[in-house]
Amino acid sequence: MSTSRRAFLKQTPVLLGLLQGLPVLGSGQKKKKxxxxxxxxxxxxxxxxxxxxxxxxxxxxxxxxxxxxxxxxxxxxxxxxxxxxxxxxxxxxxxxxxxxxxxxxxxxxxxxxxxxxxxxxxxxxxxxxxxxxxxxxxxxxxxxxxxxxxxxxxxxxxxxxxxxxxxxxxxxxxxxxxxxxxxxxxxxxxxxxxxxxAVDVKDDKSAVAFLKEHNLKDGKFMCVIPQFRFSPWWEIPAKKLAMNEAKNAHNMKMKEQDNAPIREAIIAVIRQTGLKILIVPENETQVHIGKEMLYDPLPEDVKKKVVWRDHYWLTDEAVSTYARSAGLFGLEMHSPIMCIGLGVPAIVCRFEEQTSKGFMWKDIGLGDWLFDMDTPKDVARIVSAVLDMAKNPKAAKEKAAKALKFxxxxxxxxxxxxxxxxx
Missing domain, CATH: 3.40.50.2000 (Glycogen Phosphorylase B;)
Incomplete structure (x- = not known):
């Protein structure tokens, strides 16, 4: 027997072992994309x-x-x-x-x-x-x-x-x-x-614990989100950004105009319905904005039934919270998107500074729930729209379901x- 043949036979068990560990593609089987x-x-x-x-x-x-x-x-x-x-x-x-x-x-x-x-x-x-x-x-x-x-x-x-x-x-x-x-x-x-x-990540454990701690019962509260014209990302140390003086000045100029109608809607919901309010952030900077612009200025009788979430969260806990709410309104886009994905009613109030993304509300058939904060006629309708959502939950859910179907x-x-x- 030649030296090369003896070497081949010696290596054969090892080669067979390696080959057995590889996937075998049949004649009609395609490579995974x-x-x-x-x-x-x-x-x-x-x-x-x-x-x-x-x-x-x-x-x-x-x-x-x-x-x-x-x-x-x-x-x-x-x-x-x-x-x-x-x-x-x-x-x-x-x-x-x-x-x-x-x-x-x-x-x-x-x-x-x-x-x-x-x-x-x-x-x-x-x-x-x-x-x-x-x-x-x-x-x-x-x-x-x-x-x-x-x-x-x-x-x-x-x-x-x-x-x-x-x-x-x-x-x-x-x-x-x-x-x-x-x-x-x-x-x-x-x-x-x-x-x-389509997001479906959930953290039911954290959401349920938070809601229980603050006596917020399923279907008996609405979520609210504040915002400035420009998110003040410079406030987040990890971003290492210098303050944008022009954007900050614009925020200060517009913050009361933009958040006052949301605050008025909170007051109306508390005084005219049996629902409570949970103020939540969509981005990390909105934690303090919610306290400054929405919670702190509320009348004392209203404040007793409003919860301000004092820390940021992740998408899974937010989804689990929104799923238990009666609806959402405020000055952001993606929390409303997640709500509609759950079949939960949601109102969007937009600024031109936020780009054209808000118009997707019209595109999916929710134009009646889209409000431009620079259009006085729109701003004047926010409180009534929120109250209608709160007082007529069946109709609101049907409207959300129709949009979700599309x-x-x-x-x-x-x-x-x-x-x-x-x-």
Whole structure:
């Protein structure tokens, strides 16, 4: 027997052992598809957190056999643990090596729902690495939070990137029209609801404990959210931002005009219904705003039935809390989105500074629950709309359910289109 033959026979058991550990693909079995999801924009806002588990829920439902790898901006502060409790098989790309490998191995790149074309650099990197397909799922565009002179600004390179996508879905009709007006010619362009409508992460234990501590019973309280024109991110040490003097001055100028109608609605609900009020934050800066602008100025008889949440929370506890509420109103967008996703009524009060995202309320059939804080006629109707929601819960829930039905239909349609591109 030759030396080479003896060596081969000696190694055969080892080789067979290694081969037995590998998956065997049958003649009709296809290789598992891999998708990169670019999402998870920041953790100091439960709405920005919600985009990711929302889209992951849709992918899990419609593309259960696809391996998803999340490319995040930030999953710190307990967000990674929250997401993995719900999606234990999810792969989160953390290192540069993991991201580079994913670009080579993935079949599709999905830019998740978000405030703007937030992940454009990563989309550009994907296109430079290969000709593999990509899509944009539920963004506001251009989504510039700013003064009037800034709102129409965008990167000219965006037009080509959006046009070459397999689809470019926008979460409000104003963004869709803006993209069309500025030359985006993607073959599939349409309205697609924000991914946060599908979020289903929960923390019932924490929510129930908090509500019990403050004597808030299921269905017997409404949630309220305050806000300034610009979120004062400079107040959060981790962001390491200098105060924006112009934005801060604008906040101080407008804060009473904007929050006073919300405060009036709180007073009306307490005095005219049997409901209580829970003041909550959507982003970390709104904890103190809620105390300053809503809770502290309340009359004493009203304050006794109002609870101010004195610390920030994560999306799962918020969802579990909203699910037990009678409804929500205030000056934010994504808590209302999460409420409608639960079938809970929600009113949105918007500013122009917040971009065009608020118009998605009209797009899903809730125009009567959308109020512009710079339109006196709108502001004058806020209290009556909140009272109507509080006093007629059956009709309010039916209205929320109708909007949710439309949202789910569009989610099903857009996910079906994505599935076609992965076949």
């Amino acid at each position: 891999v998708m990169i999801l670019r999402s998870s924009w920041q953790t100091v806002n439960i709405g920005d957190i919600a985009h990711t588990p929302g889209v992951l829920t849709l992918l899990e439902k419609h593309l259960p056999d696809v391996e998803v790898r999340l490319w995040p901006s930030d999953v710190g502060n307990g967000v990674e643990e929250m997401i993995l409790r719900r999606f234990p098989k999810l792969i989160i790309l953390k290192t540069e090596e993991q991201k580079a490998a994913a670009i080579q191995e993935a079949d599709f790149f999905l830019h998740g729902s978000g405030p703007s074309f937030t992940g454009r650099k990563e989309v550009e990197r994907w296109t430079q690495a290969s000709n593999k397909p990509y899509g944009i799922y539920g963004i506001t565009y251009p989504g510039v939070y700013g003064f009037p002179e800034d709102r129409g600004k965008f990167n000219p390179a965006d037009i080509e990137l959006l046009s070459k996508a397999q689809f470019a879905y926008f979460r409000d009709s104003v963004s869709l029209q803006f993209a069309k007006n500025h030359g985006v010619k993607c073959p599939e362009m349409a309205f697609c609801p924000d991914g946060a409508f 949202v789910r239909k569009r989610q099903d349609e857009t996910m079906a289109f994505l599935k076609e591109k992965l076949v």
